[in-house]
Amino acid sequence: MAARSSAxxxxxxxxxxxxxxxxxxxxEFRWLPYLLGGILLLGVAVGVGIGFxxxxxxxxxxxLWGITGLMLGVLASMMTMTRLSTRAMYKKIDGMPGATGHVLSTSLGRSWQASEMPVGINPKTQEAVYRAVGKGGVVIVGEGARGRLTRLVNDERSKVQRVASGVPVTxxxxxxxxxxxxxxxxxLASTIKSLPKKIDRTTQAAVVKRIDSVSQSLTSLPIPKGIDPTKARAPRPR
Known part of the structure; x- marks a missing residue:
C-alpha cells in the first residue's frame, strides 16, 4: 500500500x-510600540482635524475622516516597521560570515545577478569574495580581514578582466x-545599485556566461557558518 503523501x-x-x-x-528596538502607537494617534488626530x-x-x-486618518496611520506604521525591520536585520547579520552573500542575493533586484555562494574563499579563516554582475559592470566584494583578502580579490579580478575585457570592475x-x-x-546594496550604467542586458548576459564558464566549482568548499538567511532576514508581510 502506497504511503500517503504529506499535505x-x-x-x-x-x-x-x-x-x-x-x-x-x-x-532590536524596544521603543517600537510607543512609536507605532504615536503614529496611529497622529493619523486619527489629523483625520479628525480635517473633519472639523x-x-x-x-x-x-x-x-469618516477619523477612520480615514486611522487607515493612513496604519499604513504609515507598517511602512515604518518595515524600514526598521530592515535596519534590525542588518544589525543582526553585521560581521557574520556569509552576510555579504545574503545581501547580494536578496537586495540587488533584477538588474544584477549575484549568488549567495562565494566565488572565492579561504577555508581556514573564512575570508570570502563574492561577485555581482549588472548594469554597473562587475562588482567584487571582499568579506573579512582586508589584508588577507588581497590574493582572493586579485585572483577574481584577473579572471574577470581576462574573460570580460573592457567591462569595468569595481x-x-x-x-x-x-x-x-x-x-x-x-x-552594500545601495552602493552597488548606485553605480552608473556601463553595460546593457545583452552584454551583462554574455559576461555572466563567460565568467561562469571559467569559474571553478565550489561545491567541495565549506560554506561559511554563522548566518542562516531564513532566520536572519526580516520577515515581511505579503
Whole structure:
C-alpha cells in the first residue's frame, strides 16, 4: 500500500506575518510600540482635524475622516516597521560570515545577478569574495580581514578582466566604511545599485556566461557558518 503523501505546508497568514515582523523588530528596538502607537494617534488626530475644518461640520463627516486618518496611520506604521525591520536585520547579520552573500542575493533586484555562494574563499579563516554582475559592470566584494583578502580579490579580478575585457570592475570591502572602497553591510546594496550604467542586458548576459564558464566549482568548499538567511532576514508581510 502506497504511503500517503504529506499535505503541503501552509504558508503563514497575513496577520501571522505581521506578528512575526513586529516581534523580530521589537527585539532590536524596544521603543517600537510607543512609536507605532504615536503614529496611529497622529493619523486619527489629523483625520479628525480635517473633519472639523471642512464645512459643513457634521458628526458623520468627522467620524469618516477619523477612520480615514486611522487607515493612513496604519499604513504609515507598517511602512515604518518595515524600514526598521530592515535596519534590525542588518544589525543582526553585521560581521557574520556569509552576510555579504545574503545581501547580494536578496537586495540587488533584477538588474544584477549575484549568488549567495562565494566565488572565492579561504577555508581556514573564512575570508570570502563574492561577485555581482549588472548594469554597473562587475562588482567584487571582499568579506573579512582586508589584508588577507588581497590574493582572493586579485585572483577574481584577473579572471574577470581576462574573460570580460573592457567591462569595468569595481572592488568593495565590507567593513565599517573607514577605508577606501569600504562600505557597511547596510549600505552594500545601495552602493552597488548606485553605480552608473556601463553595460546593457545583452552584454551583462554574455559576461555572466563567460565568467561562469571559467569559474571553478565550489561545491567541495565549506560554506561559511554563522548566518542562516531564513532566520536572519526580516520577515515581511505579503
Amino acid at each position: 503541503p505546508e501552509k504558508s503563514p497568514g497575513f496577520f501571522s506575518q505581521i506578528r512575526t515582523l513586529y516581534t523580530f523588530t521589537q527585539k 475644518l471642512i464645512p459643513p461640520v457634521a458628526i458623520w463627516s468627522v467620524i 572592488v568593495l570591502y565590507v567593513g565599517h566604511g573607514d577605508g577606501e572602497g569600504e562600505v557597511t553591510i547596510a549600505k
